[in-house]
Amino acid sequence: xxxxxxxxxxxxxxxxxxxxxxxxxxxxxxxxxxxxxxxxxxxxxxxxxxxxxxxxxxxxxxxxxxxxxxxxxxxxxxxxxxxxxxxxxxxxxxxxxxxxxxxxxxxxxxxxxxxxxxxxxxxxxxxxxxxxxxxxxxxxxxxxxxxxxxxxxxxxxxxxxxxxxxxxxxxxxxxxxxxxxxxxxxxxxxxxxxxxxxxxxxxxxxxxxxxxxxxxxxxxxxxxxxxxxxxxxxxxxxxxxxxxxxxxxxxxxxxxxxxxxxxxxxxxxxxxxxxxxxxxxxxxxxxxxxxxxxxxxxxxxxxxxxxxxxxxxxxxxxxxxxxxxxxxxxxxxxxxxxxxxxxxxxxxxxxxxxxxxxxxxxxxxxxxxxxxxxxxxxxxxxxxxxxxxxxxxxxxxxxxxxxxxxxxxxxxxxxxxxxxxxxxxxxxxxxxxxxxxxxxxxxxxxxxxxxxxxxxxxxxxxxxxxxxxxxxxxxxxxxxxxxxxxxxxxxxxxxxxxxxxxxxxxxxxxxxxxxxxxxxxxxxxxxxxxxxxxxxxxxxxxxxxxxxxxxxxxxxxxxxxxxxxxxxxxxxxxxxxxxxxxxxxxxxxxxxxxxxxxxxxxxxxxxxxxxxxxxxxxxxxxxxxxxxxxxxxxxxxxxxxxxxxxxxxxxxxxxxxxxxxxxxxxxxxxxxxxxxxxxxxxxxxxxxxxxxxxxxxxxxxxxxxxxxxxxxxxxxxxxxxxxxxxxxxxxxxxxxxxxxxxxxxxxxxxxxxxxxxxxxxxxxxxxxxxxxxxxxxxx
Numbered sequence: 001x002x003x004x005x006x007x008x009x010x011x012x013x014x015x016x017x018x019x020x021x022x023x024x025x026x027x028x029x030x031x032x033x034x035x036x037x038x039x040x041x042x043x044x045x046x047x048x049x050x051x052x053x054x055x056x057x058x059x060x061x062x063x064x065x066x067x068x069x070x071x072x073x074x075x076x077x078x079x080x081x082x083x084x085x086x087x088x089x090x091x092x093x094x095x096x097x098x099x100x101x102x103x104x105x106x107x108x109x110x111x112x113x114x115x116x117x118x119x120x121x122x123x124x125x126x127x128x129x130x131x132x133x134x135x136x137x138x139x140x141x142x143x144x145x146x147x148x149x150x151x152x153x154x155x156x157x158x159x160x161x162x163x164x165x166x167x168x169x170x171x172x173x174x175x176x177x178x179x180x181x182x183x184x185x186x187x188x189x190x191x192x193x194x195x196x197x198x199x200x201x202x203x204x205x206x207x208x209x210x211x212x213x214x215x216x217x218x219x220x221x222x223x224x225x226x227x228x229x230x231x232x233x234x235x236x237x238x239x240x241x242x243x244x245x246x247x248x249x250x251x252x253x254x255x256x257x258x259x260x261x262x263x264x265x266x267x268x269x270x271x272x273x274x275x276x277x278x279x280x281x282x283x284x285x286x287x288x289x290x291x292x293x294x295x296x297x298x299x300x301x302x303x304x305x306x307x308x309x310x311x312x313x314x315x316x317x318x319x320x321x322x323x324x325x326x327x328x329x330x331x332x333x334x335x336x337x338x339x340x341x342x343x344x345x346x347x348x349x350x351x352x353x354x355x356x357x358x359x360x361x362x363x364x365x366x367x368x369x370x371x372x373x374x375x376x377x378x379x380x381x382x383x384x385x386x387x388x389x390x391x392x393x394x395x396x397x398x399x400x401x402x403x404x405x406x407x408x409x410x411x412x413x414x415x416x417x418x419x420x421x422x423x424x425x426x427x428x429x430x431x432x433x434x435x436x437x438x439x440x441x442x443x444x445x446x447x448x449x450x451x452x453x454x455x456x457x458x459x460x461x462x463x464x465x466x467x468x469x470x471x472x473x474x475x476x477x478x479x480x481x482x483x484x485x486x487x488x489x490x491x492x493x494x495x496x497x498x499x500x501x502x503x504x505x506x507x508x509x510x511x512x513x514x515x516x517x518x519x520x521x522x523x524x525x526x527x528x529x530x531x532x533x534x535x536x537x538x539x540x541x542x543x544x545x546x547x548x549x550x551x552x553x554x555x556x557x558x559x560x561x562x563x564x565x566x567x568x569x570x571x572x573x574x575x576x577x578x579x580x581x582x583x584x585x586x587x588x589x590x591x592x593x594x595x596x597x598x599x600x601x602x603x604x605x606x607x608x609x610x611x612x613x614x615x616x617x618x619x620x621x622x623x624x625x626x627x628x629x630x631x632x633x634x635x636x637x638x639x640x641x642x643x644x645x646x647x648x649x650x651x652x653x654x655x656x657x658x659x660x661x662x663x664x665x666x667x668x669x670x671x672x673x674x675x676x677x678x679x680x681x682x683x684x685x686x687x688x689x690x691x692x693x694x695x696x697x698x699x700x701x702x703x704x705x706x707x708x709x710x711x712x713x714x715x716x717x718x719x720x721x722x723x724x725x726x727x728x729x730x731x732x733x734x735x736x737x738x739x740x741x742x743x744x745x746x747x748x749x750x751x752x753x754x755x756x757x758x759x760x761x762x763x764x765x766x767x768x769x770x771x772x773x774x775x776x777x778x779x
Contacts, residue, residue, distance in 0.1 A: 015539065018499055018500065018539075024320055024321075025503070025507070025508050026508065029508055031205060031229075031287070031288045032284055032291055034284050034286065041156050044287065044291045046283045046286040047283075048152070049142075050283065052148045053281075054278060056074045056075060056144075057137045060130050060133065060134055061130045061135070061136070062129055062173065062741065063129045063173070063174055063713045063714045064715065065741065068107075072107050075109055075148070075168055076111075078148050079166065082151045083113075084166070086111045087111075087112075088108070088109060089106075089110055089182065090105070091105075091106055091691055091692050092105055092106070092687075092691050092692050092693065092694050093180045093181040094181075095174075096696040099698065099707055101681070102711045103713070103720075104175075104713035104714050105691050106169070108167065108169050108182055109128065109169075110182075110188065111166040112164070112165050112166075113155075113164040113165075115162040115164070116161055118161065119162055119306055121164075121165050121305075122164050122196070122297060123196070124165070124198075125166075125167040125169060125179070125198070125252065126169070126198040127170065127178065129169075129170050129173055130276075131276075132173075133758045134273050135276060135277055137280070138202065138264070138280075139200045139271065140172070140200060143200065146289045146293050147198075147293070151166065154297060154298070160297075160301030161303070162300065162305060167248075172247070172248055174711070182251075190255065192256035194219070194258055195252050195259025195260070196260055197247060198293065199247050199262065200285075201265040202267040202271055203266075203267035203270050203275070203281050204285050205267065206229070206264060207231060207289045208231050208263060209223055209232035209236075210236040211236070212259070212313075213258040213259055213260075214313065215310045216260075216314060217310040217313060217328075219308060220314040220325055221325065222296070226295045226296055229288060230318070230323045231288075233317035234315045235455035237313075262292065264285045264289070265516050268515060268518065269400045273585075273757050273758065274758065275584075315327075315328060315454055315457050319504050319505075331449045334457070335445040338463035339442045339443075339446060339463075341468055341471070342435065344471060345435055345438065345474070346435050349435060349474060354429065354432075359427075359429055362432070363424065364440065367420075367440045368440070370413075371527040371530040373416040373530075374417070375523030375524070375530075377413075379522065379523045381405070381408065381409060388575070391580070394589065395587055396518055396520055397517065397518025397521060399519060400578055401584065402518070402519055404578070405519055405522075408566075408570035408571050408574065409519075411566050412563070413533060415563035416530055417530055417534060418537060418559060418563075421433055421537045421540060422544075430538060430541050433537075438498065438535065440531075441466065442460070445457075445459040457505070462501045462505065462535055465500075466499070466501070466535055469496065469497030471494075472497075473495040496539075499539065503536070506529070506531060582754035586611060586755060586756055586757070588611045588756050588758070588759055589759040589764045590604070590743070590765065591764055591768060592604075592643075592743055594642055594647075595627045595772070596647025596769050596770060596771045599642045600625065601639070602638065603640045604623075605617070605618045606761055606764075613752055619636070620638070621634065621636055627735055627770040627772055628772055629678065632705040632763070640746065641747045646667045646769075647667050647769040647770070647771050648664065648665060648673055648736040648738035648771050649667075649771060650734060650773060651664075658725055658726055659724070659726075660725075662723075663722075664715075664721075664736060665717075665719035669740050672711065672715060673737065673739065674711050674736075674739065675711075675737075676734070677707070677732060678706045678707065678732065680700075680726070681698050681710075682698055683695060683696070683698060684724055684725075685724075686720055688721075706733075731776050735770055735771070735773075737769070740766065741765065741767075746767065
């Protein structure tokens with residue numbers, strides 16, 4: 001199919017073009033340059049936003065904490081100073097999961113800037129609470145600070161037509177508790193409108209529009225036209241809809257809001273840790289967040305929101321810096337056209353005697369091997385890394401310096417693809433392999449058109465352009481002796497259409513998956529990279545002898561050995577480069593638990609390979625002395641001194657049939673309380689006096705511990721009333737756990753040295769005091 005002279009020169013040029021396309025795509029997907037505090041007043045300035053961030057995001061502020069109260073007061077004060085109508089919504093938020101009911105006392109900050117002739121509400125939302133392990137400068141302090149700077153810029157300009165409502169929610173980290181309470185109880189949460197939600201899953205990277213509500217066509221059009229640097233693509237929307245993850249966006253859109261969700265996701269190894277700090281925040285990410293927020297607030301604030309209604313989604317993506325959008329009504333035509341083009345290519349190649357139908361079928365069937373092998377190699381590499389460095393397991397694949405490992409995976413993917421091609425090119429022929437690869441792309445384009453329309457472009461467009469390009473290459477075939485430009489480069493140039501299209505789309509998708517999911521799920525990125533290679537591998541034909549020539553054994557062995565050697569070198573570089581230090585610390589889990597009745601106490605850790613600091617507290621695996629119902633999963637334990645703490649209490653108020661009513665207090669200083677029962681529950685209700693009452697159904701059971709669990713975050717000092725519905729039992733065991741942030745109250749505790757940071761497990765760095773109860777039918 002590449003019947004051209006100077007094949008090596010043409011092949012080198014083709015590879016160079018692909019490399020340039022991938023690099024340009026990566027550069028075009030970068031973030032924005034931060035503007036200083038001296039920037040013009042009508043511009044968003046990361047420098048000005050950082051002034052606010054330093055005021056409230058220097059310490060952890062989980063729901064119910066004093067730091068959270070200080071942040072609430074500062075943020076509400078700044079909104080009032082800007083002239084907004086401000087309300088603190090105090091309520092009880094709730095969330096239900098398998099065997100688990102979570103409640104929390106939340107303080108949502110709701111600010112309103114009324115429009116001049118409003119056609120609806122533009123709701124800008126972000127949460128001001130953080131995970132208990134870190135200050136949450138990015139998650140989600142950067143977005144909250146951006147809201148203050150956006151308000152400043154809006155107030156300095158002409159009045160907007162529509163109402164702008166700012167929701168700074170509380171309790172997001174414990175299960176979107178604040179957003180749930182907002183839509184359930186607040187009038188503005190039930191009126192609907194257009195939502196702009198802002199998040200972070202890292203400390204750097206561009207602000208990606210990664211999720212939308214259904215029928216997003218007009219919203220995407222507004223996004224593409226209004227923001228100065230649109231980033232993201234509709235495949236992210238489809239992927240996120242398949243994941244169990246959620247943010248405040250989920251309850252808000254379920255309540256009737258239409259909208260868009262934004263986040264930056266690079267530097268995710270610091271997510272939910274002490275490393276999510278202002279020092280590690282990329283100001284360019286803050287600028288990108290805020291610049292897009294201000295642009296969308298102005299655009300949506302000035303338009304008739306009633307015109308944003310749509311009855312379909314849009315496909316959107318960037319190609320070399322240009323945002324391309326089209327209606328999902330084009331998804332099926334493009335997918336079908338790709339199938340037709342691939343079929344036409346197969347027919348043309350058959351007519352030219354470049355392939356036969358049996359060989360094409362075999363080649364198409366075999367094309368599943370490279371993505372599958374690549375995924376298996378990537379997952380195998382992760383298992384090897386964890387066995388060599390067990391501390392990686394606590395990071396969930398989100399490593400500090402993953403690039404050498406990612407490069408090693410890319411090399412392994414190239415090995416899988418090239419090995420497949422070299423093994424079959426003599427038997428099946430280059431044309432059959434090239435067309436078979438395109439058939440997979442066309443098939444995936446059709447599959448996505450049915451199941452995930454916003455992702456169909458990833459496969460349908462490379463299949464279409466690739467088939468058309470190869471058709472042109474076949475038609476441009478001329479005798480090798482013709483030394484014209486067309487003869488030399490025409491077929492190669494035409495055949496590059498598919499690889500270039502794939503290079504603009506798939507490697508960046510693999511990068512996003514690496515950033516968002518980490519190496520623990522590296523097989524997903526590897527399969528995407530392998531698909532990129534499938535469509536580009538026929539370029540290797542320009543460097544190879546005639547397919548009829550049997551290659552020498554040395555040449556056959558050189559390819560896999562070279563790839564394996566290069567991958568091994570990259571892994572070795574990664575093990576050296578990604579070693580832990582003070583700036584990129586190792587995670588370790590440690591908690592303190594004491595039984596209030598017996599005054600026996602233990603240190604516990606879930607680390608499979610504890611750090612030396614952790615080993616000073618835990619020495620064995622005996623969890624039998626821990627309070628009943630406390631242990632979750634496999635734990636290491638060690639003796640600990642008792643502390644002066646009164647502990648929690650659960651007083652039975654009433655029992656009738658399958659309903660049990662308790663009054664639960666956590667004791668002085670405790671921020672939260674957890675109840676564990678040795679029987680499943682079907683419903684839980686929490687009442688916190690004037691903060692209100694809320695009830696949730698509970699299905700399923702908890703894994704690795706007792707089957708039912710109830711949490712109340714930010715518990716008031718006077719306690720809460722918990723009502724449980726339990727399938728009628730004569731005997732129920734209950735353990736109540738009062739939780740206080742930090743371990744400094746324990747005598748002899750020595751803080752972590754530099755190079756160690758608390759792991760993200762929710763029971764880590766907690767002082768837990770427990771009390772057990774056995775409830776029988778005659779109590």
